[in-house]
Amino acid sequence: MTGRVLVVGDVAADVLVTPLATPVPGADVRARIRTTAGGAGANTAAWLAHLGATVTLVARVGDDAAGRGAAAELAAAGIDTALAVDPQHPTCTVVALLHDGDRTLLSDRGAAAYLSPADLPDPAGATHLHLSGYVLLDASSRPAGIAALAAARAAGLSTSVDPQVAPALGPAFLDLVRGVDLLLPNAAELAALGGIAAVRRSVGAVASTAAGGVATWQDGAGTWNVAAPAVEVVDATGAGDAFNAGVLLARLRGADPEAALRAGCAAGAAAVSALGARPSPSATPTPSRTTLS
Numbered sequence: 001m002t003g004r005v006l007v008v009g010d011v012a013a014d015v016l017v018t019p020l021a022t023p024v025p026g027a028d029v030r031a032r033i034r035t036t037a038g039g040a041g042a043n044t045a046a047w048l049a050h051l052g053a054t055v056t057l058v059a060r061v062g063d064d065a066a067g068r069g070a071a072a073e074l075a076a077a078g079i080d081t082a083l084a085v086d087p088q089h090p091t092c093t094v095v096a097l098l099h100d101g102d103r104t105l106l107s108d109r110g111a112a113a114y115l116s117p118a119d120l121p122d123p124a125g126a127t128h129l130h131l132s133g134y135v136l137l138d139a140s141s142r143p144a145g146i147a148a149l150a151a152a153r154a155a156g157l158s159t160s161v162d163p164q165v166a167p168a169l170g171p172a173f174l175d176l177v178r179g180v181d182l183l184l185p186n187a188a189e190l191a192a193l194g195g196i197a198a199v200r201r202s203v204g205a206v207a208s209t210a211a212g213g214v215a216t217w218q219d220g221a222g223t224w225n226v227a228a229p230a231v232e233v234v235d236a237t238g239a240g241d242a243f244n245a246g247v248l249l250a251r252l253r254g255a256d257p258e259a260a261l262r263a264g265c266a267a268g269a270a271a272v273s274a275l276g277a278r279p280s281p282s283a284t285p286t287p288s289r290t291t292l293s
Contacts, residue, residue, distance in 0.1 A: 004054045005248065006123055006157070008148045009041015009132030010112040011059040011074070011083070012092035013066045014237065014277060019099070036276040037073050038094055039112070040164055041132040043238045043277045047245030047267055049078045050279040053252075056080040056126070058148075060115040066091035067111070077278070084119040086111035096237050103237050113138045117147035123155045128252055130244065133164035136176050146176065153179065158252075161203075162244055163189040174202040182207060182251070184244050207247050207261065209240065215265050217257035224257040228265035231273050238277025243268035 018032040037046075045057040057074060061067030063085050070091060074081050092113075095106040115135060123129060129152035135145035152159050158181045163169055166188035174193060177183060183203045185193065187210040193199050196218055199206055205219035213228035246267030250260040271277065 003127030004056060004125060005045075005048055005252070006056050006058065006121075006126040006129045006152070007041050007045040007048070007132075008058045008115075008120070008129065008135060008145070009044065010039035010092050010109065010134055011042040011057070011061050011067070011070045012037075012039035012094050012107075012112070013070070014038030015093065015095045016237070016275065017095060017097050019097070034275065036278070037070060038238070038277045039070075039092055040134060040162065040241050041130075042070070042074065042079075043241035044130060044132070044162070044244045044248075045079050046074070046077050046278045047242045047271070048249055051245060051249050051267065053245075053249050054080075056082060056121070058082045058115075058120060060084040060086055060111045060119055062089055062091040062111045063087050064090055066093070082119070082121045084115070086114055089114060098237075105237075109134065109138060109141075113140045115141040115144040117144050120144060120148055120151065123148075123151050123157055126152075126155070126157055128158045128160070128248065130160045130162075130248060133162050133169075133173075136161070136173070137165065137168045142176075149177075149180065158182075160184060160244070160248060162240065163193065165189070166192040169193055171198065174199065178202045179204075181205065182248075184208070184240070184247065186240060187211060205257075207257075207264065209243060209268070213265070215243070215261045217261055219257070224261060226258060226261035226265055229269045231269045233272045234275055236272050239268045239271045241277060242271035242279075 014036045016034045020030040045055045048055045089111040092110045097104040135141045160182040162184045169192035181204040217224040243264040247260045247264035250263035
């Protein structure tokens with residue numbers, strides 16, 4: 001077993017919308033609408049816990065029912081949390097428009113956009129820090145992301161970052177993640193960052209996913225490719241977060257790159273096979289600690 005994994009990222013309420021007809025401006029279109037737990041950081045933490053890791057999630061939520069509900073759900077999933085409560089901004093909400101297994105996201109980061117260095121716990125006792133790129137991409141939460149990476153390095157933790165969203169990325173992002181041990185982009189994010197050669201000059205290794213279900217690991221020792229298992233895609237929301245968890249836990253347990261990719265692909269396949277971004281709640285959740293501050 002590994003030590004504790006510290007995850008810094010968003011906690012959100014996901015509103016999943018599946019239109020039952022083609023949306024038409026000005027019309028009243030019937031749809032299936034569900035509200036589930038979400039947030040990239042929280043999703044990765046949930047999959048890590050589901051796979052057997054000891055996890056602490058650091059995030060900022062609103063002083064509202066959504067934030068309190070999220071804290072209870074995370075605790076039930078066996079995740080220790082350090083949640084700062086924002087008195088002015090609501091808990092992050094993401095609307096996912098689902099169609100043919102794909103999704104379009106409409107996001108209001110709310111309180112998550114105001115995560116600050118003061119919200120970060122001491123990383124002592126952890127083994128690894130995983131940071132959601134959303135924290136770095138938003139100017140108001142960027143100082144917290146930079147501080148989290150710096151504190152992790154100073155404490156001797158290994159580090160990983162998921163860039164999260166291609167349209168907001170550019171070469172400048174590589175300056176923010178310079179020295180990170182592992183970057184976890186999809187193909188669009190990798191291209192937005194300037195391609196594998198540019199990325200490899202900034203980080204130790206890259207575990208990327210591409211359309212068609214192929215995952216690739218590239219580092220100074222070589223390149224490994226793994227095909228994801230073929231499954232029926234129900235909802236792609238959270239697939240990348242699950243992939244991250246599978247890869248990270250496998251590597252922290254000593255797996256080689258190919259085995260880590262297979263673990264990531266297996267977790268991603270499980271995620272897309274069901275509605276929502278989190279694994280099904282365990283019948284016997286691991287005891288956890290929740291701190292609201």
